[in-house]
Every structure is written in structure tokens, then in C-alpha cells.
Amino acid sequence: xxxxxxIATAVLEKTKDEVKEYLAKFLEDEKKRENKxxxxxxxxxxxxxxxxxxxxxxxxxxxxxxEIIPITDEDIERLTYxxxxxxxxxxxxxxxxxxxxxxxxxxxYIKMVIYSQDQKKNYGYLGNALKKKLGLSDMDIEEFNVxxxxxxxxGLLEIETVSDxxxxxxxxxxxxxxxxxxTNASKVKQQNTQRRNxxxxxxxxxxxxxxxxxxxxxxxxxxxxxxxxxxxxxxxTADMKDEDLYKSxxxxxxxxxxxxxxxxGRSNFDKIYMEAVKYIDKKYGFKVLSDSEKxxxxxxxxxxxxxxxxxxxxxxxxxx
Amino acid sequence: xxxxxxxxxxINDIEIKLMFCKTAFEWNLFAEKYEQISEKIKDFYSEExxxxxxxxxxxxxxxxxxxxxxxLPPSNYSEIFK
Numbered sequence: 483x484x485x486x487x488x489i490a491t492a493v494l495e496k497t498k499d500e501v502k503e504y505l506a507k508f509l510e511d512e513k514k515r516e517n518k519x520x521x522x523x524x525x526x527x528x529x530x531x532x533x534x535x536x537x538x539x540x541x542x543x544x545x546x547x548x549e550i551i552p553i554t555d556e557d558i559e560r561l562t563y564x565x566x567x568x569x570x571x572x573x574x575x576x577x578x579x580x581x582x583x584x585x586x587x588x589x590x591y592i593k594m595v596i597y598s599q600d601q602k603k604n605y606g607y608l609g610n611a612l613k614k615k616l617g618l619s620d621m622d623i624e625e626f627n628v629x630x631x632x633x634x635x636x637g638l639l640e641i642e643t644v645s646d647x648x649x650x651x652x653x654x655x656x657x658x659x660x661x662x663x664x665t666n667a668s669k670v671k672q673q674n675t676q677r678r679n680x681x682x683x684x685x686x687x688x689x690x691x692x693x694x695x696x697x698x699x700x701x702x703x704x705x706x707x708x709x710x711x712x713x714x715x716x717x718x719t720a721d722m723k724d725e726d727l728y729k730s731x732x733x734x735x736x737x738x739x740x741x742x743x744x745x746x747g748r749s750n751f752d753k754i755y756m757e758a759v760k761y762i763d764k765k766y767g768f769k770v771l772s773d774s775e776k777x778x779x780x781x782x783x784x785x786x787x788x789x790x791x792x793x794x795x796x797x798x799x800x801x802x
Numbered sequence: 803x804x805x806x807x808x809x810x811x812x813i814n815d816i817e818i819k820l821m822f823c824k825t826a827f828e829w830n831l832f833a834e835k836y837e838q839i840s841e842k843i844k845d846f847y848s849e850e851x852x853x854x855x856x857x858x859x860x861x862x863x864x865x866x867x868x869x870x871x872x873x874l875p876p877s878n879y880s881e882i883f884k
Contacts, residue, residue, distance in 0.1 A: 758872075769837065771867075
């Protein structure tokens with residue numbers, strides 16, 4: 483019995499030791515796992531914070547905003563050449579301005595100066611047609627638009643948005659009395675700017691003026707604000723006479739036709755033109771084709787019905 | 803002296819020369835010429851006596867003129883600011 487007891491106690495003790503060892507190992511393994519997990523989490527959080535920190539740096543690098551300072555503050559006005567110049571002329575002042583431009587803007591500006599002198603005017607439509615005429619067919623229209631916007635920022639180009647698809651431009655060119663003349667629109671604009679910004683006068687002059695007014699003339703009525711507005715093509719005002727309104731309507735029709743031309747594409751527009759010519763010949767006779775005024779009128783009417791452009795009366799109701 | 807041959811030739815000439823027409827100005831000259839000749843033909847023949855060959859040549863030339871007018875570049879609407 484004593485021997486059996488001794489064996490049993492020995493086995494028990496051994497198993498106790500083995501269990502103890504097993505438990506110790508298990509606890510160690512658990513600790514190791516926990517440590518590993520913690521390390522992984524730390525690495526992940528460090529990486530994510532690094533990414534977060536890097537993102538704004540990237541953004542800053544991709545699109546740094548350029549600030550373009552205008553190189554001239556001269557007014558841009560519509561000019562036409564009295565005669566087509568024999569040579570392309572660039573004055574020293576203009577050359578100085580152009581030299582201050584970056585290469586691409588410089589190239590575009592000089593091309594536009596040359597084109598303007600060839601066309602005898604410094605304004606027109608801004609778009610694909612102009613791009614082609616400037617010899618920039620390969621350039622993307624977006625790139626062309628960016629460059630023209632930059633020229634505007636430099637103060638050498640004035641861009642006006644006529645409609646969603648159409649923009650017009652006026653190129654800065656120094657006025658030369660011998661060669662150029664101002665168009666009516668720019669004269670009106672000048673007058674308007676003078677009215678808006680009257681020159682500061684001294685007190686003495688004011689007093690003189692006041693005396694003069696009291697003595698001689700009754701006070702003039704203020705000019706209606708609508709007259710002061712710049713003349714925008716296609717815009718009608720309430721005080722317009724029928725003739726003026728009709729002129730304005732014609733401008734509107736031309737713009738609509740131009741828009742339709744862009745919508746349907748050049749080749750389709752040419753087909754429509756061909757059909758219009760055939761129709762006019764059949765309906766009004768061959769003689770009308772060689773009478774440019776009548777032909778234009780009939781062509782306009784044809785386009786009005788073909789492109790569903792609103793009639794004069796409806797347009798008048800909407801605008802006035 | 804005007805006769806059918808001369809009139810026919812002058813009409814056919816317009817049709818042939820029209821192939822080389824590239825501008826609206828040239829087209830106007832051809833149209834003017836065509837109108838002059840058609841006036842002469844009207845003066846020369848009464849409506850009933852108009853020979854068939856001249857009638858067909860006239861309508862052919864007229865069609866060619868109309869098609870050429872349609873092929874030439876249309877009026878430039880971009881010049882509205884002028």
C-alpha cells in the first residue's frame with residue numbers, strides 16, 4: 483500500500499509540473515500574439531497618418547494657382563483699319579508688351595495681331611473657326627481657351643460670352659489715328675464710361691457751373707439708365723423704335739443661325755444651305771439668287787423655319 | 803446674226819465654265835450671262851417655237867448654276883459686327 487501511495491503521489495507531482503509548464507508556455511504564446519497584433523496595429527496607424535499627411539502635399543504640388551498680373555490697363559476697344567495695311571506692323575509699345583508674355587501666350591497674341599491686321603478688325607468670334615484661321619488646327623480647343631483666358635488675364639484680350647456656345651473677343655491694339663477708326667459700339671462704350679466716371683472738378687468750377695445753370699439754361703433731365711447701357715447685340719430695350727427692334731431681331735436671328743450651325747455641324751449646315759438655294763430658286767425664281775439682298779432675306783426666312791427660330795412678334799413680346 | 807447654234811453654244815459654254823467657278827463673284831458673272839442669254843432667246847423665239855435642245859440646255863445650265871450656288875461657301879454670319 484505504501485508503495486502504491488508513493489507511486490501515486492509521484493505521478494501527481496509530475497503531472498502538476500507538466501500542467502504548470504504547459505500553462506506557462508500557453509501564457510507566453512498568448513503574450514507573444516498580443517504583442518504581434520499590437521505591433522501590426524501600430525504600423526497600420528502610422529501608415530495611415532503618413533498617407534493623411536502626404537495627401538495635402540500632393541494636392542499642393544499638382545495645381546499651384548498662378549496669379550497673373552495684367553501687363554496693361556489700357557481700355558480695349560473695337561477698331562477697324564481704314565485700309566488693309568501693306569505690311570504687318572507691330573509698334574514698339576506693342577512689342578514691349580508682347581515680349582513680357584510667356585512663349586505660348588506670346589505666340590497666340592502675335593498670331594492674333596497678324597490675323598487682325600489681315601481681317602482689318604480687332605474683334606470677332608472666339609472658337610474653332612478662329613483657331614483654324616490662326617493655324618492652330620492641331621491644338622485642343624480647351625488649350626486654346628485656356629491660353630485666350632490667360633491673355634485676358636494679362637489685359638490684352640477682352641472676352642465676352644454671347645451665349646452658351648459662343649464667345650466674342652476684342653484684341654488689345656494701340657489706336658493709330660492714321661490707320662484705324664473706332665467702331666460705333668466702342669464709341670458708345672467710351673461715352674458710357676465717361677458718364678459713369680465723371681472727372682473730378684474743383685470747387686471753383688462747380689460754383690461757376692452752378693451760376694451758369696441758374697442764369698441761362700434750365701436743368702437738363704438725367705439721361706435714362708437704359709441708354710447708358712452698353713449696346714449688346716440682340717438685346718432689346720423698351721424705348722427702341724420698330725426699326726431698331728427689327729435690327730436687333732436680325733442680330734438675334736444671326737446668332738441663332740450661328741448657334742444652329744455649331745449644333746448641326748458644318749457638313750450638315752452646308753447641305754441645308756444647298757436645299758435652301760434650291761428652294762429659293764424654285765419658289766422665287768432664278769433672278770433672286772443673284773440679288774444678294776433678296777437672297778439673304780429669303781435665306782434667313784428659310785433658316786428661321788428650318789431651325790425653329792422664333793418670329794419677330796414673339797421675340798418682341800419676350801424681350802420688351 | 804443670231805441662230806440656234808450660237809445660242810446653244812453660249813449656253814453650253816456657261817455650263818462648262820461653271821465647273822471652274824470658285825467664288826461668289828464669278829458665279830454672279832455667270833448668272834448674269836445666263837440671264838442675258840435667256841432674254842435673247844425669249845426675244846428670238848416665241849414660246850411655242852422654242853427648240854427642244856435649247857430648252858433642255860437652258861434647264862440643265864440653270865440646274866448647274868443653282869447647284870454651284872449651293873456648293874459655294876454660304877454667307878459669313880460671323881461678320882454681323884461689321
